[in-house]
Amino acid sequence: xSQTSHDLRKKRPIRKAPFVVIPIFLILWMIGVATxxxxxxxxxxxxxxxxxxxxx
Amino acid sequence: xxxxxxxVQVIIGFLTNSSWSFPFTNVIYQGPLKVICxxxxxxxxxxxxxxxxxxxxxxxxxxxxxxxxxNGQYYFGFSVFGTIGILGGLFGRMICGWACPxxxxxxxxxxxxxxxxxxxxxxxxxxxxxxxxxxIVLPLxxxxxxxxxxxxxxxxxxxxxxxxxxxxxxxxxxxxxxSIGLLFLNKFVIMTIFLIWAVFxxxxxxxxxxxxxxxxxxxxxVRLIKLHLDEAKCTNCKACHHVCPMGVKFNESPxxxxxxxxxxxxxxxxxxxxxSLEIGGIPLAVPDKGLxxxxxx
Numbered sequence: 001x002s003q004t005s006h007d008l009r010k011k012r013p014i015r016k017a018p019f020v021v022i023p024i025f026l027i028l029w030m031i032g033v034a035t036x037x038x039x040x041x042x043x044x045x046x047x048x049x050x051x052x053x054x055x056x
Numbered sequence: 057x058x059x060x061x062x063x064v065q066v067i068i069g070f071l072t073n074s075s076w077s078f079p080f081t082n083v084i085y086q087g088p089l090k091v092i093c094x095x096x097x098x099x100x101x102x103x104x105x106x107x108x109x110x111x112x113x114x115x116x117x118x119x120x121x122x123x124x125x126x127n128g129q130y131y132f133g134f135s136v137f138g139t140i141g142i143l144g145g146l147f148g149r150m151i152c153g154w155a156c157p158x159x160x161x162x163x164x165x166x167x168x169x170x171x172x173x174x175x176x177x178x179x180x181x182x183x184x185x186x187x188x189x190x191x192i193v194l195p196l197x198x199x200x201x202x203x204x205x206x207x208x209x210x211x212x213x214x215x216x217x218x219x220x221x222x223x224x225x226x227x228x229x230x231x232x233x234x235s236i237g238l239l240f241l242n243k244f245v246i247m248t249i250f251l252i253w254a255v256f257x258x259x260x261x262x263x264x265x266x267x268x269x270x271x272x273x274x275x276x277x278v279r280l281i282k283l284h285l286d287e288a289k290c291t292n293c294k295a296c297h298h299v300c301p302m303g304v305k306f307n308e309s310p311x312x313x314x315x316x317x318x319x320x321x322x323x324x325x326x327x328x329x330x331x332s333l334e335i336g337g338i339p340l341a342v343p344d345k346g347l348x349x350x351x352x353x
Contacts, residue, residue: 015337018280022145029138037117037135038091040124044116045100045108046086052112052210053101053222054243055235 057323061154068095069157071106073220078103082228093139095147096156097268099214101221103228110140111191111268112210112217119195119205126203140271148279149272152262153316158216159262162254163301175257175303179264180314186213187267209267211239215247216261258301263314273313281335283317285310289330296321296331306331 032038072094075085084103094100094107101112117124117133124131143151152159166172186209195205210217222243226232253260262269276282285307296306299321302314306321307330322331333340 012284012334012337012339015278015280017278018145018336021275021278022142022280025138025141025145027138028134028141032133032135032138035130035134037131037133040117040129040131041108041113041136042088042091044113045090046084048084048101048221048225049112049116049207049210050232050235051239052099052207052214052217053225054211054218054240055222055225055232 057319061318064154065157065160065163068155069160072096072098072157073102073104073106075104075106078224078228084225093136093143095140095143095151097158097214097216097266098156099210099217099221101217101225103221103224105220110136111214112207115191115195115205115207115210118192119199119207121196121205122199122203140268144272144275144279146280147272148275148282148317149269149313149315150279150281150317151272152259152266152269153318156262156268157220158266159259159316161219162250162259162261165251165254166258166301168255170255173257175260175263177303182264183266183270183273186265187270191267212242213246213265215243215250218243218247219251258303259316262316263302276313276315277311281317281333281340283310283315283319283322284332284334284339286330286332289328291328291330293328295325295327299325 075087078084084101085106087106089106090100090108092107093110093113094105097111098105098107098109099112100108113136114133117131117136121131147154190209190213194208197205198208199205218240222240226236250261250265283306290307292307294305294307296304300306300315301318301320302312302316304312304314304321306312306315317333319333322333
Protein backbone atom coordinates (compact mmCIF):
# COMPACT_ATOMS: atom_id res chain seq x y z
CA UNK A 1 0.00 0.00 0.00
CA SER A 2 1.49 3.32 -0.94
CA GLN A 3 2.01 6.25 1.32
CA THR A 4 -0.86 8.00 -0.47
CA SER A 5 -3.49 5.50 0.54
CA HIS A 6 -1.99 5.22 4.03
CA ASP A 7 -2.50 8.94 4.47
CA LEU A 8 -6.03 8.74 3.16
CA ARG A 9 -6.89 5.89 5.51
CA LYS A 10 -5.75 7.95 8.48
CA LYS A 11 -7.67 11.04 7.49
CA ARG A 12 -11.00 9.70 6.28
CA PRO A 13 -13.74 8.78 8.72
CA ILE A 14 -15.72 5.58 8.21
CA ARG A 15 -18.94 6.35 6.34
CA LYS A 16 -21.90 5.08 8.33
CA ALA A 17 -24.66 5.50 5.73
CA PRO A 18 -24.02 2.20 3.89
CA PHE A 19 -24.24 0.33 7.18
CA VAL A 20 -27.70 1.78 7.71
CA VAL A 21 -29.00 1.39 4.16
CA ILE A 22 -27.86 -2.20 3.55
CA PRO A 23 -29.53 -3.69 6.67
CA ILE A 24 -32.78 -1.87 5.81
CA PHE A 25 -32.88 -3.60 2.43
CA LEU A 26 -31.76 -6.86 4.02
CA ILE A 27 -34.80 -6.69 6.28
CA LEU A 28 -36.98 -5.87 3.27
CA TRP A 29 -35.56 -8.89 1.46
CA MET A 30 -36.23 -11.12 4.47
CA ILE A 31 -39.84 -9.90 4.65
CA GLY A 32 -40.23 -10.73 0.95
CA VAL A 33 -38.73 -14.18 1.46
CA ALA A 34 -40.97 -14.77 4.49
CA THR A 35 -44.07 -14.03 2.42
CA UNK A 36 -43.04 -16.65 -0.14
CA UNK A 37 -42.25 -14.18 -2.88
CA UNK A 38 -39.23 -16.01 -4.36
CA UNK A 39 -41.45 -18.94 -5.31
CA UNK A 40 -43.72 -16.57 -7.23
CA UNK A 41 -40.72 -14.89 -8.85
CA UNK A 42 -39.38 -18.28 -9.92
CA UNK A 43 -42.78 -19.28 -11.25
CA UNK A 44 -42.79 -16.17 -13.46
CA UNK A 45 -39.15 -16.38 -14.48
CA UNK A 46 -39.29 -19.91 -15.85
CA UNK A 47 -42.03 -18.96 -18.32
CA UNK A 48 -41.47 -17.01 -21.50
CA UNK A 49 -43.01 -13.58 -20.93
CA UNK A 50 -44.40 -12.87 -24.37
CA UNK A 51 -45.36 -9.30 -23.59
CA UNK A 52 -41.85 -8.72 -22.16
CA UNK A 53 -40.25 -9.67 -25.45
CA UNK A 54 -42.74 -7.69 -27.49
CA UNK A 55 -44.72 -10.56 -28.95
CA UNK A 56 -47.71 -11.08 -26.67
CA UNK B 57 -7.74 -2.22 -14.66
CA UNK B 58 -9.83 -1.69 -17.78
CA UNK B 59 -8.93 -5.23 -18.86
CA UNK B 60 -10.04 -6.55 -15.47
CA UNK B 61 -13.34 -4.73 -15.81
CA UNK B 62 -13.91 -6.15 -19.28
CA UNK B 63 -13.24 -9.67 -17.98
CA VAL B 64 -15.63 -9.12 -15.07
CA GLN B 65 -18.29 -7.96 -17.54
CA VAL B 66 -17.73 -11.05 -19.69
CA ILE B 67 -17.75 -13.45 -16.73
CA ILE B 68 -20.89 -11.98 -15.14
CA GLY B 69 -22.58 -11.84 -18.54
CA PHE B 70 -21.74 -15.52 -18.99
CA LEU B 71 -22.82 -16.51 -15.47
CA THR B 72 -26.20 -14.83 -15.87
CA ASN B 73 -26.62 -16.40 -19.32
CA SER B 74 -25.01 -19.79 -18.96
CA SER B 75 -27.75 -22.12 -20.17
CA TRP B 76 -26.54 -23.03 -23.62
CA SER B 77 -28.78 -26.01 -24.26
CA PHE B 78 -31.46 -23.84 -25.88
CA PRO B 79 -30.43 -24.47 -29.51
CA PHE B 80 -31.31 -28.13 -28.89
CA THR B 81 -34.29 -27.76 -26.57
CA ASN B 82 -35.80 -24.58 -28.09
CA VAL B 83 -36.96 -23.51 -24.62
CA ILE B 84 -35.64 -21.16 -21.96
CA TYR B 85 -33.84 -22.36 -18.84
CA GLN B 86 -36.39 -23.41 -16.21
CA GLY B 87 -34.15 -24.57 -13.36
CA PRO B 88 -33.91 -23.42 -9.75
CA LEU B 89 -31.13 -20.88 -10.40
CA LYS B 90 -33.82 -18.55 -11.72
CA VAL B 91 -34.64 -17.68 -8.14
CA ILE B 92 -31.39 -15.65 -8.18
CA CYS B 93 -31.55 -11.99 -9.15
CA UNK B 94 -29.40 -10.75 -12.03
CA UNK B 95 -27.54 -7.65 -10.85
CA UNK B 96 -27.90 -5.89 -14.20
CA UNK B 97 -30.51 -5.65 -16.92
CA UNK B 98 -30.84 -9.20 -18.25
CA UNK B 99 -34.18 -10.39 -19.61
CA UNK B 100 -35.26 -13.65 -18.01
CA UNK B 101 -36.96 -14.68 -21.20
CA UNK B 102 -33.55 -14.78 -22.87
CA UNK B 103 -33.07 -18.45 -23.79
CA UNK B 104 -29.69 -18.58 -22.05
CA UNK B 105 -30.69 -16.62 -18.92
CA UNK B 106 -30.14 -18.48 -15.67
CA UNK B 107 -31.27 -15.64 -13.38
CA UNK B 108 -34.30 -13.38 -13.18
CA UNK B 109 -34.40 -9.74 -14.23
CA UNK B 110 -35.22 -7.52 -11.23
CA UNK B 111 -37.14 -5.02 -13.35
CA UNK B 112 -39.23 -7.68 -15.04
CA UNK B 113 -40.04 -9.32 -11.72
CA UNK B 114 -41.00 -6.07 -10.02
CA UNK B 115 -43.42 -5.23 -12.82
CA UNK B 116 -44.89 -8.74 -12.83
CA UNK B 117 -45.34 -8.71 -9.05
CA UNK B 118 -46.88 -5.23 -8.98
CA UNK B 119 -49.07 -6.04 -11.97
CA UNK B 120 -50.43 -9.09 -10.20
CA UNK B 121 -50.65 -7.44 -6.78
CA UNK B 122 -54.45 -7.04 -6.70
CA UNK B 123 -54.98 -10.64 -7.63
CA UNK B 124 -52.36 -11.75 -5.09
CA UNK B 125 -53.91 -9.70 -2.28
CA UNK B 126 -57.33 -11.17 -3.03
CA ASN B 127 -55.73 -14.55 -2.45
CA GLY B 128 -54.01 -13.49 0.75
CA GLN B 129 -50.55 -13.29 -0.84
CA TYR B 130 -48.55 -10.19 0.01
CA TYR B 131 -46.32 -10.00 -3.05
CA PHE B 132 -45.24 -6.34 -2.97
CA GLY B 133 -41.86 -7.07 -4.54
CA PHE B 134 -40.02 -6.77 -1.22
CA SER B 135 -37.61 -9.60 -1.98
CA VAL B 136 -36.67 -8.04 -5.32
CA PHE B 137 -36.43 -4.48 -4.00
CA GLY B 138 -34.47 -5.89 -1.06
CA THR B 139 -32.01 -7.67 -3.34
CA ILE B 140 -31.33 -4.73 -5.63
CA GLY B 141 -31.32 -2.43 -2.58
CA ILE B 142 -28.55 -4.50 -1.00
CA LEU B 143 -26.65 -4.44 -4.30
CA GLY B 144 -27.26 -0.69 -4.57
CA GLY B 145 -26.07 -0.12 -1.00
CA LEU B 146 -22.91 -2.09 -1.70
CA PHE B 147 -22.05 -1.05 -5.24
CA GLY B 148 -24.54 1.55 -6.55
CA ARG B 149 -24.09 2.08 -10.25
CA MET B 150 -20.84 0.18 -10.19
CA ILE B 151 -23.19 -2.65 -11.18
CA CYS B 152 -23.87 -0.77 -14.45
CA GLY B 153 -20.18 -0.47 -15.18
CA TRP B 154 -19.10 -3.95 -14.19
CA ALA B 155 -22.05 -6.34 -14.24
CA CYS B 156 -24.68 -5.29 -16.78
CA PRO B 157 -24.68 -7.30 -20.04
CA UNK B 158 -26.62 -4.64 -21.93
CA UNK B 159 -24.19 -1.95 -20.75
CA UNK B 160 -21.35 -4.14 -22.00
CA UNK B 161 -23.03 -4.50 -25.42
CA UNK B 162 -23.32 -0.71 -25.65
CA UNK B 163 -19.65 -0.31 -24.73
CA UNK B 164 -18.64 -2.70 -27.50
CA UNK B 165 -20.78 -0.83 -30.03
CA UNK B 166 -19.22 2.45 -28.95
CA UNK B 167 -15.82 1.10 -29.94
CA UNK B 168 -16.84 1.29 -33.61
CA UNK B 169 -14.77 4.18 -34.92
CA UNK B 170 -17.06 7.07 -35.84
CA UNK B 171 -17.54 10.67 -34.84
CA UNK B 172 -18.78 10.71 -31.22
CA UNK B 173 -21.47 12.92 -29.70
CA UNK B 174 -22.22 13.97 -26.13
CA UNK B 175 -25.61 13.34 -24.54
CA UNK B 176 -27.33 16.42 -23.05
CA UNK B 177 -27.44 16.12 -19.27
CA UNK B 178 -31.16 16.85 -19.13
CA UNK B 179 -31.91 13.54 -20.88
CA UNK B 180 -30.50 11.67 -17.87
CA UNK B 181 -33.67 12.47 -15.93
CA UNK B 182 -35.70 10.34 -18.35
CA UNK B 183 -34.66 7.13 -16.61
CA UNK B 184 -36.21 8.26 -13.33
CA UNK B 185 -39.50 8.81 -15.17
CA UNK B 186 -39.28 5.29 -16.61
CA UNK B 187 -38.60 3.86 -13.14
CA UNK B 188 -41.46 5.65 -11.46
CA UNK B 189 -44.08 5.59 -14.22
CA UNK B 190 -43.38 2.52 -16.37
CA UNK B 191 -42.01 0.17 -13.70
CA ILE B 192 -44.07 1.10 -10.64
CA VAL B 193 -47.14 3.27 -11.30
CA LEU B 194 -48.55 1.92 -14.58
CA PRO B 195 -48.31 -1.81 -13.70
CA LEU B 196 -50.06 -0.99 -10.41
CA UNK B 197 -52.73 1.37 -11.68
CA UNK B 198 -53.71 0.34 -15.21
CA UNK B 199 -55.26 -3.09 -14.89
CA UNK B 200 -57.44 -5.23 -17.12
CA UNK B 201 -60.87 -6.64 -16.29
CA UNK B 202 -59.20 -9.38 -14.23
CA UNK B 203 -57.27 -6.86 -12.13
CA UNK B 204 -53.90 -7.65 -13.73
CA UNK B 205 -51.44 -4.97 -14.78
CA UNK B 206 -48.88 -5.21 -17.58
CA UNK B 207 -45.10 -5.00 -17.36
CA UNK B 208 -45.15 -1.64 -19.12
CA UNK B 209 -41.44 -1.05 -19.41
CA UNK B 210 -40.75 -4.57 -20.67
CA UNK B 211 -43.72 -4.53 -22.99
CA UNK B 212 -43.26 -1.16 -24.63
CA UNK B 213 -39.67 -0.03 -24.13
CA UNK B 214 -36.98 -2.47 -22.98
CA UNK B 215 -34.46 -2.87 -25.83
CA UNK B 216 -32.50 -5.48 -23.82
CA UNK B 217 -35.55 -7.75 -23.83
CA UNK B 218 -35.95 -7.39 -27.59
CA UNK B 219 -32.27 -8.07 -28.25
CA UNK B 220 -31.63 -10.80 -25.69
CA UNK B 221 -35.01 -12.54 -25.72
CA UNK B 222 -37.37 -11.35 -28.46
CA UNK B 223 -35.11 -11.95 -31.46
CA UNK B 224 -33.61 -15.26 -30.18
CA UNK B 225 -37.06 -16.63 -29.33
CA UNK B 226 -38.33 -15.76 -32.80
CA UNK B 227 -35.40 -17.68 -34.25
CA UNK B 228 -35.95 -20.66 -31.97
CA UNK B 229 -39.73 -20.88 -32.15
CA UNK B 230 -41.01 -20.18 -35.67
CA UNK B 231 -44.65 -20.37 -34.52
CA UNK B 232 -44.10 -17.15 -32.55
CA UNK B 233 -43.41 -15.28 -35.79
CA UNK B 234 -47.14 -15.31 -36.55
CA SER B 235 -47.66 -13.16 -33.46
CA ILE B 236 -45.41 -10.33 -34.58
CA GLY B 237 -47.35 -7.09 -34.68
CA LEU B 238 -47.11 -3.40 -33.93
CA LEU B 239 -45.98 -4.12 -30.38
CA PHE B 240 -42.89 -5.94 -31.60
CA LEU B 241 -42.29 -3.39 -34.34
CA ASN B 242 -42.35 -0.61 -31.73
CA LYS B 243 -39.84 -2.45 -29.55
CA PHE B 244 -37.67 -3.34 -32.51
CA VAL B 245 -37.49 0.32 -33.56
CA ILE B 246 -36.61 1.39 -29.99
CA MET B 247 -33.89 -1.27 -29.79
CA THR B 248 -32.48 -0.24 -33.16
CA ILE B 249 -32.41 3.43 -32.15
CA PHE B 250 -30.52 2.69 -28.93
CA LEU B 251 -28.05 0.32 -30.60
CA ILE B 252 -27.26 2.83 -33.35
CA TRP B 253 -27.12 5.65 -30.80
CA ALA B 254 -24.61 3.58 -28.79
CA VAL B 255 -22.22 3.68 -31.71
CA PHE B 256 -22.21 7.47 -31.66
CA UNK B 257 -22.70 8.20 -27.94
CA UNK B 258 -21.48 6.36 -24.88
CA UNK B 259 -24.08 4.16 -23.13
CA UNK B 260 -27.18 6.09 -24.28
CA UNK B 261 -29.69 3.64 -22.81
CA UNK B 262 -27.96 3.56 -19.40
CA UNK B 263 -27.89 7.33 -19.28
CA UNK B 264 -31.34 8.20 -20.54
CA UNK B 265 -33.77 5.32 -20.09
CA UNK B 266 -32.61 2.49 -17.82
CA UNK B 267 -34.88 2.24 -14.74
CA UNK B 268 -32.44 -0.13 -13.03
CA UNK B 269 -29.66 2.42 -13.47
CA UNK B 270 -32.03 5.03 -12.03
CA UNK B 271 -32.65 2.83 -8.98
CA UNK B 272 -28.94 2.23 -8.40
CA UNK B 273 -28.29 5.95 -8.93
CA UNK B 274 -30.35 6.66 -5.80
CA UNK B 275 -27.49 5.12 -3.79
CA UNK B 276 -24.78 7.38 -5.21
CA UNK B 277 -24.09 9.14 -1.91
CA VAL B 278 -24.56 6.20 0.43
CA ARG B 279 -23.07 3.21 -1.37
CA LEU B 280 -20.31 1.33 0.34
CA ILE B 281 -17.85 1.19 -2.55
CA LYS B 282 -17.30 4.41 -4.46
CA LEU B 283 -14.73 6.75 -5.85
CA HIS B 284 -13.35 9.45 -3.61
CA LEU B 285 -12.00 12.84 -4.61
CA ASP B 286 -9.13 14.26 -2.61
CA GLU B 287 -9.82 17.97 -3.04
CA ALA B 288 -6.41 18.88 -1.65
CA LYS B 289 -4.73 17.09 -4.54
CA CYS B 290 -7.19 18.01 -7.29
CA THR B 291 -5.91 20.77 -9.52
CA ASN B 292 -9.20 21.10 -11.47
CA CYS B 293 -7.32 20.27 -14.66
CA LYS B 294 -10.57 18.65 -15.92
CA ALA B 295 -8.73 15.65 -17.37
CA CYS B 296 -11.37 13.43 -15.73
CA HIS B 297 -14.08 15.12 -17.79
CA HIS B 298 -12.63 13.83 -21.04
CA VAL B 299 -12.43 10.12 -20.20
CA CYS B 300 -15.74 9.59 -18.40
CA PRO B 301 -18.09 7.40 -20.47
CA MET B 302 -21.08 8.77 -18.54
CA GLY B 303 -20.30 12.46 -18.98
CA VAL B 304 -19.51 12.97 -15.30
CA LYS B 305 -17.39 15.96 -14.28
CA PHE B 306 -15.87 14.09 -11.37
CA ASN B 307 -13.94 16.95 -9.82
CA GLU B 308 -17.16 18.99 -9.65
CA SER B 309 -19.49 16.16 -8.63
CA PRO B 310 -17.69 13.20 -6.99
CA UNK B 311 -20.99 11.60 -5.86
CA UNK B 312 -22.62 12.03 -9.23
CA UNK B 313 -25.55 9.62 -9.76
CA UNK B 314 -24.26 8.92 -13.25
CA UNK B 315 -20.90 7.55 -12.03
CA UNK B 316 -20.59 3.84 -12.84
CA UNK B 317 -17.17 3.51 -11.13
CA UNK B 318 -15.48 2.25 -14.27
CA UNK B 319 -12.31 3.82 -12.82
CA UNK B 320 -11.38 5.51 -16.12
CA UNK B 321 -10.94 8.87 -14.37
CA UNK B 322 -8.72 7.31 -11.69
CA UNK B 323 -6.53 5.23 -13.97
CA UNK B 324 -6.58 6.98 -17.33
CA UNK B 325 -6.88 10.66 -16.50
CA UNK B 326 -5.80 11.90 -13.09
CA UNK B 327 -2.07 12.45 -12.85
CA UNK B 328 -2.25 13.84 -9.34
CA UNK B 329 -3.60 10.79 -7.45
CA UNK B 330 -6.63 12.85 -6.46
CA UNK B 331 -9.09 10.03 -7.20
CA SER B 332 -9.17 6.76 -5.29
CA LEU B 333 -11.55 3.87 -4.78
CA GLU B 334 -12.81 3.52 -1.22
CA ILE B 335 -14.91 1.09 0.76
CA GLY B 336 -16.92 2.76 3.47
CA GLY B 337 -14.34 5.52 3.76
CA ILE B 338 -11.27 3.25 3.70
CA PRO B 339 -9.15 3.35 0.53
CA LEU B 340 -9.49 0.14 -1.43
CA ALA B 341 -7.20 1.07 -4.28
CA VAL B 342 -5.08 3.93 -5.39
CA PRO B 343 -4.53 4.94 -9.00
CA ASP B 344 -2.91 2.30 -11.18
CA LYS B 345 0.77 3.10 -10.94
CA GLY B 346 1.49 0.94 -13.97
CA LEU B 347 0.29 3.68 -16.28
CA UNK B 348 2.88 6.09 -17.42
CA UNK B 349 1.78 9.65 -18.18
CA UNK B 350 2.38 8.88 -21.85
CA UNK B 351 -0.11 6.06 -21.62
CA UNK B 352 -2.82 8.30 -20.28
CA UNK B 353 -5.44 9.59 -22.65
